[in-house]
Amino acid sequence: xxxxxxxxxxxxxxxxxxxxxxxxxxxxxxxxxxxxxxxxxxxxxxxxxxxxxxxxxxxxxxxxxxxxxxxxxxxxxxxxxxxxxxxxxxxxxxxxxxxxxxxxxxxxxxxxxxxxxxxxxxxxxxxxxxxxxxxxxxxxxxxxxxxxxxxxxxxxxxxxxxxxxxxxxxxxxxxxxxxxxxxxxxxxxxxxxxxxxxxxxxxxxxxxxxxxxxxxxxxxxxxxxxxxxxxxxxxxxxxxxxxxxxxxxxxxxxxxxxxxxxxxxxxxxxxxxxxxxxxxxxxxxxxxxxxxxxxxxxxxxxxxxxxxxxxxxxxxxxxxxxxxxxxxxxxxxxxxxxxxxxxxxxxxxxxxxxxxxxxxxxxxxxxxxxxxxxxxxxxxxxxxxxxxxxxxxxxxxxxxxxxxxxxxxxxxxxxxxxxxxxxxxxxxxxxxxxxxxxxxxxxxxxxxxxxxxxxxx
Numbered sequence: 001x002x003x004x005x006x007x008x009x010x011x012x013x014x015x016x017x018x019x020x021x022x023x024x025x026x027x028x029x030x031x032x033x034x035x036x037x038x039x040x041x042x043x044x045x046x047x048x049x050x051x052x053x054x055x056x057x058x059x060x061x062x063x064x065x066x067x068x069x070x071x072x073x074x075x076x077x078x079x080x081x082x083x084x085x086x087x088x089x090x091x092x093x094x095x096x097x098x099x100x101x102x103x104x105x106x107x108x109x110x111x112x113x114x115x116x117x118x119x120x121x122x123x124x125x126x127x128x129x130x131x132x133x134x135x136x137x138x139x140x141x142x143x144x145x146x147x148x149x150x151x152x153x154x155x156x157x158x159x160x161x162x163x164x165x166x167x168x169x170x171x172x173x174x175x176x177x178x179x180x181x182x183x184x185x186x187x188x189x190x191x192x193x194x195x196x197x198x199x200x201x202x203x204x205x206x207x208x209x210x211x212x213x214x215x216x217x218x219x220x221x222x223x224x225x226x227x228x229x230x231x232x233x234x235x236x237x238x239x240x241x242x243x244x245x246x247x248x249x250x251x252x253x254x255x256x257x258x259x260x261x262x263x264x265x266x267x268x269x270x271x272x273x274x275x276x277x278x279x280x281x282x283x284x285x286x287x288x289x290x291x292x293x294x295x296x297x298x299x300x301x302x303x304x305x306x307x308x309x310x311x312x313x314x315x316x317x318x319x320x321x322x323x324x325x326x327x328x329x330x331x332x333x334x335x336x337x338x339x340x341x342x343x344x345x346x347x348x349x350x351x352x353x354x355x356x357x358x359x360x361x362x363x364x365x366x367x368x369x370x371x372x373x374x375x376x377x378x379x380x381x382x383x384x385x386x387x388x389x390x391x392x393x394x395x396x397x398x399x400x401x402x403x404x405x406x407x408x409x410x411x412x413x414x415x416x417x418x419x420x421x422x423x424x425x426x427x428x429x430x431x432x433x434x435x436x437x438x439x440x441x442x443x444x445x446x447x448x449x450x451x452x453x454x455x456x457x
Contacts, residue, residue: 019181020188026164027189033152040193041263042153043161044186045145048270049129050165051182052093053101055276059092091278094136099129105166108159122159123149142284143269183237183275190232190271195391195436204231204264206305206353207389209429209439210399211238214303214351216448217381217401222252223300226343228288228336230257230281233268235303237275255279256297258288289335290314299343302350306336308395309355324372328364333357338369341378341402349380349403356384356396374420378402381421381451386429388437401451412455421454423447 027043034042063086067077080086087094097103104125113119126148134140148158187208194205215238227235236255243250255277259265265285272279282293310332317326321342327335333354340350359382361367373379381401390397408415428443439447 016181016184020185023164023185024189024192026161030154030157030161032154032157036193036197037263038147038152040189040197040267041145042147042158043189044193044267044270045130045148046126046161046165047182047186047189048144048274049099049104049126049133050101051186051274052133053095054182055092056087056095056100059087059090088137091276093133093140093273096132096136098125099132099136101166104129104162108162108166110155110159121149121155122162123153123155126158126162140269140273143266145266186271186274187234187237190234190267204261204267205392206231206234207391207438208234208238209444210305210353210385210389210397211235211303212242212444213383213385213399213439213447214353215239215242216444217383217399217451218301218303218349218351219452220253220301220303221246221248224254224256224297225301225303226256226294226297226299227302227304228258228292228339228343229304229306230259230268231264231305233257233271233277233279233281235305236272236277236279239303240275240277250277256294256299257281258293259285260287261285287314288339289316289319289332292339294343297343298345298348300345300348302340302343302348302352304336304340304350305353306332308393308397309333309357324376325365325369327369328366330364331361331366333361334366334369337373337400341373344402344404347405350401352400352402354398354400356398358400359398377406377418378404379420380406380416381423381454383423383447384426386426386437386439388431388435389429389439391436408456412452412457414454414456416455421451423450 030042031039060081063081064077067080072080084094104122107125108122110122111117111120111125127146130144130146130148134142134144147153190205191208211234214235219242220239221243225236225239227233230236236257239253239255240250243253255272257268257279259268259281262285265281268281272281280294286293311330313332313335315327315329315335321338322335323342324338325334327333327338337352337354337358340352344350358366358370379400380403383399383401385397385399387396388394406416406419425443425447428446429437429439432438
């Protein structure tokens, strides 16, 4: 009987969009009986594992080339190439052999039982890989998902997704590093998951266009960058991209963040790692109002998209952060604003996304708090954004920009003491679909260019 012909392999994706779409369709097959939040953890955990393996291999090859250039013999190289510190000392996670992506790819269908050997599913192997990576890298302990061998995870489709991630290549751009590709895939998946989760998706995801408005206006070239409700870490990723676009050193910034939700905190830790960023997101998740995990630090920049109009929050009337008035129990908007103001150093600046109601509400003493902040000359710019930018809410939004120093010489040549710039951007953007609007590069440039022109930079 002649051997069966192999089915023709599907055409390799030739653009980043095709690659991301292909991977999303494959990942979507895994959904099964999982809810969106668990499904998100399963897929993003795999992307993370692929990233750490690729980064490990990249560093291993660098070491091999360095030792060879020094004239070392192969046996000497083999001894030195497994030096743990040569990886972790260069910001690369250590990946044990049976946690490596190649091992999982070789066993994507699981390990069959044999004489003296128990069978193992691919889900078991992935869970073990997560344990091994966390055990070898203290900063990742308690971070990675361990849910791949549960009854509601289709093992066959899990193996197929691993196969696909293993073979995926971005064709046509040899200079694109694996980590850059995976970073884009990770962000793309975050957006897809946010859309799938609807209102809950807004808890961990801010549309990239909105984040870019904050980053492009603030121009955080160096110093401490902080987000008190950091979600999945999008503010930090866009800050690093801003530095790349301007050919600046990404290590010139120090990242600090805090997140209340434990699963979202884990997601942010993975997101930073996939993008090669080091950041202090606290020892674990936690409530910023109940306990500021960075209380001893003042920041150069704060970028934040706090949850709008929270009614149930950890309010303490004697909190020293309430310099401009005690926020009402029924709304945390001005608690967020005052916390952010308390974190700025003497020349610090901040951009904060808020519901439009924050500009006019007078309930619970909010009007007086707002007046006190304006009279303290801390508001530098207000931007009214177009509707439907957030799939998770229909509430119209704005951005408050704060500056501790508006005099000439600090970020501009014009003294803007006592002045506030208002930008009406409500008519910008284009509809991506019936439910969501997006800002184009031109829209962002129009908003972001207005502020430095006003400041004289």
